[in-house]
Amino acid sequence: MAEFTGESYWLLSAATFIFIIIIFFLAGKRKEPHKLPPGSRGWPLIGDTFAWLNAVSGSHPSSFVEQKIKRYGRIFSCSLLGKWAVVSADPVFNRYIMQNEGKLFQSSYPKSFRDLVGKDGVITVHGDQQRRLHSIASNMMRHDKLKTHFLEDIPVVMLQTLSNFKDAEVVLLQDVCRKVAIHLMVNQLLGVSSESEVDEMSRLFSDFVDGCLSVPMNLPGFTYHKAMKARKEIINRINKTIEKWLQNKAALDTAGNGVLGRLLEEESLPKDSMADFIINLLFAGNETTAKTMLFAVYFLTHCPKAMTQIMEEHERLAGGMLTWQDYKTMDFTQCVIDETLRLGGIAIWLMREAKEDVSYQDYVIPKGCFVVPFLSAVHLDESYYKESRSFNPWRWLDPETQQKRNWRTSPFYCPFGGGTRFCPGAELARLQIALFLHYFVTTYRWTQLKEDRISFFPSARLVNGFKIQLHRRDNDPQRQ
Ligand code: HEM
Numbered sequence: 001m002a003e004f005t006g007e008s009y010w011l012l013s014a015a016t017f018i019f020i021i022i023i024f025f026l027a028g029k030r031k032e033p034h035k036l037p038p039g040s041r042g043w044p045l046i047g048d049t050f051a052w053l054n055a056v057s058g059s060h061p062s063s064f065v066e067q068k069i070k071r072y073g074r075i076f077s078c079s080l081l082g083k084w085a086v087v088s089a090d091p092v093f094n095r096y097i098m099q100n101e102g103k104l105f106q107s108s109y110p111k112s113f114r115d116l117v118g119k120d121g122v123i124t125v126h127g128d129q130q131r132r133l134h135s136i137a138s139n140m141m142r143h144d145k146l147k148t149h150f151l152e153d154i155p156v157v158m159l160q161t162l163s164n165f166k167d168a169e170v171v172l173l174q175d176v177c178r179k180v181a182i183h184l185m186v187n188q189l190l191g192v193s194s195e196s197e198v199d200e201m202s203r204l205f206s207d208f209v210d211g212c213l214s215v216p217m218n219l220p221g222f223t224y225h226k227a228m229k230a231r232k233e234i235i236n237r238i239n240k241t242i243e244k245w246l247q248n249k250a251a252l253d254t255a256g257n258g259v260l261g262r263l264l265e266e267e268s269l270p271k272d273s274m275a276d277f278i279i280n281l282l283f284a285g286n287e288t289t290a291k292t293m294l295f296a297v298y299f300l301t302h303c304p305k306a307m308t309q310i311m312e313e314h315e316r317l318a319g320g321m322l323t324w325q326d327y328k329t330m331d332f333t334q335c336v337i338d339e340t341l342r343l344g345g346i347a348i349w350l351m352r353e354a355k356e357d358v359s360y361q362d363y364v365i366p367k368g369c370f371v372v373p374f375l376s377a378v379h380l381d382e383s384y385y386k387e388s389r390s391f392n393p394w395r396w397l398d399p400e401t402q403q404k405r406n407w408r409t410s411p412f413y414c415p416f417g418g419g420t421r422f423c424p425g426a427e428l429a430r431l432q433i434a435l436f437l438h439y440f441v442t443t444y445r446w447t448q449l450k451e452d453r454i455s456f457f458p459s460a461r462l463v464n465g466f467k468i469q470l471h472r473r474d475n476d477p478q479r480q
Helices: 006-031 049-056 063-072 091-099 111-117 127-140 143-162 173-190 195-212 223-247 259-266 271-301 304-315 324-328 331-344 375-379 393-397 426-443
Strands: 075-080 083-088 105-107 170-172 352-354 358-360 363-365 370-373 444-448 467-472
Touching: 049 063, 049 075, 063 075, 063 375, 083 091, 091 370, 091 375, 111 195, 111 223, 111 271, 127 259, 127 271, 143 173, 143 324, 143 426, 170 173, 173 195, 173 223, 173 259, 173 271, 173 426, 195 223, 195 271, 223 259, 223 271, 259 271, 271 304, 271 331, 271 426, 304 331, 304 426, 324 426, 331 393, 331 426, 426 444
Parallel strands: 083 370
Antiparallel strands: 075 083, 105 352, 170 467, 352 370, 358 363, 444 467
């Protein structure tokens, strides 16, 4: 066997080193034929996943994105969940991504989520099927329906759920808002109004919604498993309602009022798709609306001037049944809702995948790459919103911000997304939140019992829970 001298050892080491460098260089070249936006890979395998999760679970979810923007600009690449991701805090590119949904990009969800919300629902399907279901959803919640069906039903639910707290009762506001939102959904989607039925469906809906944000283990004892069971039971009940309706269209009044009843009358969806359709609306509309109600009250509690102004706005409408004209006069309330959606980050980012190699500016985003329009990074960008982290509902009256305000088309303000997946429940959600604020501020005053802060993972929430003591306003001497 040949012996290694010191010199040959050095030569071999140098050759091995150069060989490794060349392989690395070539492998790197082979893996990245595309010109991705600037960025870094983070740690081997895990990439930036933990840094990302750490940021979004804190009280400032766009901190990770902000750091990267400082280094690389508003469009950058990083590595998430073992894959390249292009993240955008650029308003124009965000709109471009949303407007090219189904063409260059498409939304993507894990299988566990698709199994739970249903494979035939608008959220999980693509292409023509998505457009058809989306247009049915928009039709179900369009203006004239809000003015009639929804405006009649929402106050009934508000009075049922909000009026019964005793004077000095202590509540966790997130529980109250969740209950209100679930009751609204049960009532408006299924047309259910008997209290026992609402309670039973609310329990099932609540189990189902919890599962959407849980570890996807379909084994007894796990939240996901409970949610799958709730899904089955909800589908059973929806199907029973459909069958009853098919047997006797005239006599069934339970389906007459809800979206399901109107769906049966006006559209021709297969029975299986109908249950998934309803479940998708439930998933998309429930937590988002409940959180916006909660954060609106939270922000108002910390801003006495805004609280006084919103009370004055609603005080003059208190007492009688609210009309559409009344709703249209709630200008300051609309500013509060917009500011809550901007600052509260209810839908922080959207998840998309490139359907093909996409060229944008000088970059080429490879097929299959994650693409993340980070909506709340734009909403919190100081160059678009002065003092962006403070709650200032009056900013929406400022002519400069007013230009950004159109939440259907503005690149600077998209709390309801955009393009073909634009939220079909946006107008309904705003109506529900405005009426919730109306009933809440005209029925109660409250004091916060414990300081709190917002966290954003797995979804936006208040860390300690918003514990408040309610004081009924019918006992308020100034009001009598
Ligand atoms: C404040 C409350 C709400 C917020 C912030 C909100 C936000 C959003 C956003 C950002 C999207 C786009 C998702 C994406 O592009 O991937 C969306 C989609 C959707 N929203 Fe809402 N939403 C709210 C309330 C509602 C309500 C009340 C309903 C119905 C009852 C609803 C039904 C839907 C549906 C069905 C979709 C999916 C549309 C599709 O994929 O074609 N949302 N929402």
